[in-house]
Amino acid sequence: MNEMKKVLTIAGSDCSGGAGIQADIKTITAHKMYAMSAITALTAQNTTGVCGILDAGADFVGRQLDCIFQDIYPDAVKIGMVANKEIIEMIAHKLVEYKAKNIVADPVMVSTAGSRLMEEDAANTLIEKLLPLATVITPNLAEAEVLCGFAIKTKEDCIKAAQTISQKIPTAILIKGGHLEDTADDLLWDHGEIHWFEGKRIDNPNTHGTGCTLSSAIASNLAAGHDLVTSIKNAKDYITGALKANLDLGKGSGPLNHMYNL
Numbered sequence: 001m002n003e004m005k006k007v008l009t010i011a012g013s014d015c016s017g018g019a020g021i022q023a024d025i026k027t028i029t030a031h032k033m034y035a036m037s038a039i040t041a042l043t044a045q046n047t048t049g050v051c052g053i054l055d056a057g058a059d060f061v062g063r064q065l066d067c068i069f070q071d072i073y074p075d076a077v078k079i080g081m082v083a084n085k086e087i088i089e090m091i092a093h094k095l096v097e098y099k100a101k102n103i104v105a106d107p108v109m110v111s112t113a114g115s116r117l118m119e120e121d122a123a124n125t126l127i128e129k130l131l132p133l134a135t136v137i138t139p140n141l142a143e144a145e146v147l148c149g150f151a152i153k154t155k156e157d158c159i160k161a162a163q164t165i166s167q168k169i170p171t172a173i174l175i176k177g178g179h180l181e182d183t184a185d186d187l188l189w190d191h192g193e194i195h196w197f198e199g200k201r202i203d204n205p206n207t208h209g210t211g212c213t214l215s216s217a218i219a220s221n222l223a224a225g226h227d228l229v230t231s232i233k234n235a236k237d238y239i240t241g242a243l244k245a246n247l248d249l250g251k252g253s254g255p256l257n258h259m260y261n262l
């Protein structure tokens with residue numbers, strides 16, 4: 001029997017199933033891997049927006065991580081929504097304690113519909129304590145603007161932003177271009193080396209959970225033993241397929257179709 005790869009997601013729950021923990025578990029399962037989850041917060045949300053957040057508390061997040069790492073050690077870890085400083089610090093502490101590897105950190109700050117998912121005063125703790133532990137961080141354009149401190153309008157701006165961010169956070173940096181106007185090109189800055197992952201813009205308004213899905217697909221590929229560039233390329237192919245499959249659920253920006261190639 002082949003060894004089953006294990007991927008852990010540390011993120012918030014989306015009760016409507018499109019983003020967060022639910023998107024991550026669907027993605028990891030579609031990669032034929034074993035998914036585990038440490039839930040940082042419950043959100044009450046759907047395709048039209050977020051109407052409530054209940055965070056799990058730092059101690060309880062720590063207990064979930066102890067249970068996971070002491071029993072079924074993950075081959076890769078994806079980090080998504082983390083609501084406040086205390087939880088960020090706890091996760092950083094546990095990842096160091098258990099020597100976690102293949103960490104993909106998505107610095108989730110604001111939902112697509114505009115609701116804040118991380119408290120405003122937590123950004124510095126995220127930048128100083130948690131993001132530097134990652135193999136790769138995956139900000140979207142708005143998150144990259146917060147991390148670099150200036151507006152990003154063009155592909156040249158993306159390169160400048162990655163260079164600036166790398167001075168504070170010495171990991172590989174993937175700036176996602178899902179919110180660029182004409183293309184969906186993503187930029188990887190890997191310690192000074194630049195790779196563009198080109199993507200045609202797919203005309204599908206249902207993009208709830210694209211960032212969550214991409215980061216857990218990258219984590220699944222790293223768990224499989226692929227290098228970072230191959231992992232991102234495969235993850236981009238996965239998200240392209242899930243967008244092209246045109247699921248249309250809910251009254252707002254709907255979820256992706258994770259069953260398109262099963």
Ligand SMILES: Nc1ncnc2c1ncn2[C@@H]1O[C@H](COP(=O)(O)OP(=O)(O)O)[C@@H](O)[C@H]1O
Pocket residue numbers: 112139140141176177178179184185186199200201202203204207209210211212214236239240243
């Ligand atoms: N309409 C689209 N067509 C093709 N790819 C897209 C589209 N929207 C997002 N993507 C891709 O989905 C991934 C997630 O990007 P993005 O939507 O920018 O992240 P987030 O959900 O964090 O805002 C990226 O690889 C991006 O290029």
Ligand SMILES: Cc1ncc(COP(=O)(O)O)c(N)n1
Pocket residue numbers: 011012013014019020021043080081108110111112117207208209210211212213
């Ligand atoms: C619990 C949770 N985590 C993350 C997101 C962001 O989702 P997206 O992938 O669309 O940026 C979300 N809406 N809810």
